[in-house]
Amino acid sequence: MSTPATQTATIQYDDKTVRQFMFFSVLWGLVGMLVGVICATQLSWWQMNGKFLETLTFGAVQADGISYLTFGRLRPLHTNAVIFAFVGNMMFAGIYYSTQRLCKARTASDLLSKIHMWGWQLIIVAAAVSLPAGLTRGKEYAELIWPINIAVALIWVVFAVNFFWTLAKRNESSLYVALWFYIATIVTVAMLYIVNHLSLPTSFPPSYPVFGRRQAGLVRWWHGDTAVACFPTTPILGIMYYFLPKAANRPVYSYRLSIIHFWSLVFIYIWAGPHHLLNTSLPRWLQMLGMLFSLMLWAPSWGGMLNGLLTLRGAWNKLRTDPVIKFFAAGVTFYGMATFEGPLLSIRAVNQLSHYTDWTIGHVHSGALGWNGFMAAGMFYWLAPRLWKTKLWSVAMANMHFWIGLVGILLYVAAMWTAGVMQGLMLGEVAEGGTTLKYDFVETLKAIQPQYILRSFGGTLFLLGFVLCAINLWKTARSGQPHDDTVEVAVPVRSHDSMKLRETLINDPVAYCILGCFTLCLWFFLPPYANVAALVVTILLAIKAIHGFRTRGAKWIDWHERLLHNYLPFTLLVFIAVAIGGAVQIIPSLIVNREENVEGRLQELYTPLELAGRDIYVSEGCYNCHSQMIRMLMPDVMRYSRAGKEDDFSHLGESLFDHPFQWGSKRTGPDLAREGGEIVEGSKFMRTGVRDNVWHYNHFMNPRQTSEGSNMPAYPWLFEQETDIKALPKKIAVQRKLGVPYPAMNQHEIIDKARMQSLEIANNLAAAKVLQPAGLEMDQEEFAKYLADRQVVALIAYMQKLGTYRIQEKKGPAEGQPLDPDSYRTEITGNDDSTANNE
Amino acid sequence: MSEMFKRVVHEDWTTIVPMIAFALMFGVFVVTTIRALRLGKSERERLATLPLNDSDR
Numbered sequence: 001m002s003t004p005a006t007q008t009a010t011i012q013y014d015d016k017t018v019r020q021f022m023f024f025s026v027l028w029g030l031v032g033m034l035v036g037v038i039c040a041t042q043l044s045w046w047q048m049n050g051k052f053l054e055t056l057t058f059g060a061v062q063a064d065g066i067s068y069l070t071f072g073r074l075r076p077l078h079t080n081a082v083i084f085a086f087v088g089n090m091m092f093a094g095i096y097y098s099t100q101r102l103c104k105a106r107t108a109s110d111l112l113s114k115i116h117m118w119g120w121q122l123i124i125v126a127a128a129v130s131l132p133a134g135l136t137r138g139k140e141y142a143e144l145i146w147p148i149n150i151a152v153a154l155i156w157v158v159f160a161v162n163f164f165w166t167l168a169k170r171n172e173s174s175l176y177v178a179l180w181f182y183i184a185t186i187v188t189v190a191m192l193y194i195v196n197h198l199s200l201p202t203s204f205p206p207s208y209p210v211f212g213r214r215q216a217g218l219v220r221w222w223h224g225d226t227a228v229a230c231f232p233t234t235p236i237l238g239i240m241y242y243f244l245p246k247a248a249n250r251p252v253y254s255y256r257l258s259i260i261h262f263w264s265l266v267f268i269y270i271w272a273g274p275h276h277l278l279n280t281s282l283p284r285w286l287q288m289l290g291m292l293f294s295l296m297l298w299a300p301s302w303g304g305m306l307n308g309l310l311t312l313r314g315a316w317n318k319l320r321t322d323p324v325i326k327f328f329a330a331g332v333t334f335y336g337m338a339t340f341e342g343p344l345l346s347i348r349a350v351n352q353l354s355h356y357t358d359w360t361i362g363h364v365h366s367g368a369l370g371w372n373g374f375m376a377a378g379m380f381y382w383l384a385p386r387l388w389k390t391k392l393w394s395v396a397m398a399n400m401h402f403w404i405g406l407v408g409i410l411l412y413v414a415a416m417w418t419a420g421v422m423q424g425l426m427l428g429e430v431a432e433g434g435t436t437l438k439y440d441f442v443e444t445l446k447a448i449q450p451q452y453i454l455r456s457f458g459g460t461l462f463l464l465g466f467v468l469c470a471i472n473l474w475k476t477a478r479s480g481q482p483h484d485d486t487v488e489v490a491v492p493v494r495s496h497d498s499m500k501l502r503e504t505l506i507n508d509p510v511a512y513c514i515l516g517c518f519t520l521c522l523w524f525f526l527p528p529y530a531n532v533a534a535l536v537v538t539i540l541l542a543i544k545a546i547h548g549f550r551t552r553g554a555k556w557i558d559w560h561e562r563l564l565h566n567y568l569p570f571t572l573l574v575f576i577a578v579a580i581g582g583a584v585q586i587i588p589s590l591i592v593n594r595e596e597n598v599e600g601r602l603q604e605l606y607t608p609l610e611l612a613g614r615d616i617y618v619s620e621g622c623y624n625c626h627s628q629m630i631r632m633l634m635p636d637v638m639r640y641s642r643a644g645k646e647d648d649f650s651h652l653g654e655s656l657f658d659h660p661f662q663w664g665s666k667r668t669g670p671d672l673a674r675e676g677g678e679i680v681e682g683s684k685f686m687r688t689g690v691r692d693n694v695w696h697y698n699h700f701m702n703p704r705q706t707s708e709g710s711n712m713p714a715y716p717w718l719f720e721q722e723t724d725i726k727a728l729p730k731k732i733a734v735q736r737k738l739g740v741p742y743p744a745m746n747q748h749e750i751i752d753k754a755r756m757q758s759l760e761i762a763n764n765l766a767a768a769k770v771l772q773p774a775g776l777e778m779d780q781e782e783f784a785k786y787l788a789d790r791q792v793v794a795l796i797a798y799m800q801k802l803g804t805y806r807i808q809e810k811k812g813p814a815e816g817q818p819l820d821p822d823s824y825r826t827e828i829t830g831n832d833d834s835t836a837n838n839e
Numbered sequence: 840m841s842e843m844f845k846r847v848v849h850e851d852w853t854t855i856v857p858m859i860a861f862a863l864m865f866g867v868f869v870v871t872t873i874r875a876l877r878l879g880k881s882e883r884e885r886l887a888t889l890p891l892n893d894s895d896r
Contacts, residue, residue, distance in 0.1 A: 098890070101890070101893040102889060102890065104893075172889070174885075174886055174889065176886060176889040176890065177886075178890070241890075242890050243890075245887075245890045245891060246890055246891065249891070250891075251884070251887035251888045251890075251891060252887050252890075255875075255878070255883045255884075255886050255887040256875040256876060256878060256883065257875075259871060259874065259875040259878070260868070260871055260872055260875050263868070263871040264868055264871070267868075485893075487893065
């Protein structure tokens, strides 16, 4: 459906924005990968959490650990830097470059482009400062604090307006498939980001996420998985569909396949989130939904990969000489590998072994390094000579980058696969007799140290390759001059973008679909006889629709053809497709009666001090290494459950009041869901769980003192910094707004309770004559007073509370709602200091 | 078949969700496949060569 042109126009593309995004992508890529390498070494050598500075500064800095450099704080920086800074900037560069050319129009607004470009960099800088400072929301891949999130939303809107405005101004009636992928990216990322980042601030900048418990798990992985789908996958596929044909100088292998690839991917990806929560307390139907749709992803993903590789047919000879083709071919192959492995890991039986181990880390990195990293490098090497009107400075260096990077990825991924499988098997191995487990957690950790070292080496190689890329691109830019393409384009008679909303939605195909679904539902729900009538109506409608298609088929096809020449209706349909997927998973979780969820166990509320301790736990990023979810699997239950308790896996009700929930996704350390215990006799608040207060105190001071071979960092600053007790009233007020049934307490009650509990724990520690932090020499009473204000005591209070619950008695299937805040309040008014597990 | 759905609806209504999901996905897949297969050759080739029609070969 090409459109006749009446006149021509001269257009100069805005390539300056492309150059800027490319520059920052390379810069942040280097930072993100360097931080990744540091994180990798921290898992082999605990000294990399800050102690190494003693050597580097010849003793000027004396610390067992530096708060800004611990794994818990750096790992979110690494993931955010790679996903949102490196891949984000690369994706924007690719989108700005290709959209202008596919639309035959300059980007709509230079001002919006500037705001987008510089705004995004400011967001990255804010993230790079706030995450190491411990300012986090504690949700994986959604750690950024609320002021930054508002900025992200605003900048994304600026990007969307600029993009759709450019589409509206376009001089090419058809929307090439790459643009479809960009539209899907903009719509889905906006929707997911906003839903997953809804928070109520307690002050500046802390906040609590709106979603807690199961919804949080779902929303988080709906976002987390789709963030993976929609940020580093859909836009890169769009980039593949544009740049791969350009590099090979031949059209995409099958345009038909690209259409099927797009719609299948958009419809399936959004459903696959629950595969991150397999074998947990998530309802089985949701787990099956996640697994089913993950397996279905094999088809579109491999369809896309084959379409990409076959585009290179006839151009394979270029593999020997052209680094761009090398990177693209390897990148698309890694896409195929990663998307084969993803659904494989979503099979419940495989997931038993892979989840919480390094196998998942290997999977993610084959996508991030192989697919994203190599596609980025291929695109940069193709773009640089064109953006600076020169030749690539060194083809040999680009080839060297390719081989170093490839070896690096393979070493990394192979190390993680073997580490994951090995640790998974060891954790599940039972001792002779079959009643106990064979290995302690720390033994499995020691066993995979060679693989961890190999991983660090592989990551370093990949980083080295990328340094070569940065040098090559810099030299290329220096050897030429910035160049903005000027082209003569034919301005078509405007027939596109003329479809009205009414025309989009009110027409025969849509009407038949809606009526058909409606009468089918009536067939399911209506009583006998009426349901038969509904079925007859459905069949009649189907016959009428077939008849309508036979007589007015051309009109129906024309409607669909026009849809693809009208970006707004197209965008609306993508939005509907994505929204259905999310709504089906999340809405049932929100509306199903809460009582049904708690399964008898109801989490004990945190006391004010425990809540403060929890915030410290979140701030230090402990969830990066410790899960709080005992899966319904025998090895998990054997390892982490308590003696004498039946079915002691994690139940939904046990994390009902957690904002944010801390189920975790990786166990570099053991699960902590059952770490806590009952109130100590004679104490008002103080609890003792699996280990006593002294053990935790020593563990935070020097983890190797209590767990030989542990790679956990030391936390000396917890013994110096004070707990923010004064912020607790505001925090508890926000928790109540979020539905956590705290009894009514004034600020004095809250602060007094916190102080009483902290003094109990501090007295206990001081009486045990624990080692005082370096530089302190106090008597017992003085030391107890000192300790009571320190963060370590709040954190110990939280650790000793983990996994405590009470039994929610059900009076009958049709009885009321015991989780109603008022009824709960009345119930505990007389004893709101909580009771120990009374199972 | 209606009885099967009724049982699902009454006994545990949430289990119907994956079925609806599958039906929707399958419907979309069929529609887009038909649409892709019916795309005319000339239009298909024109769309496929769009990235090659600019100055940056």
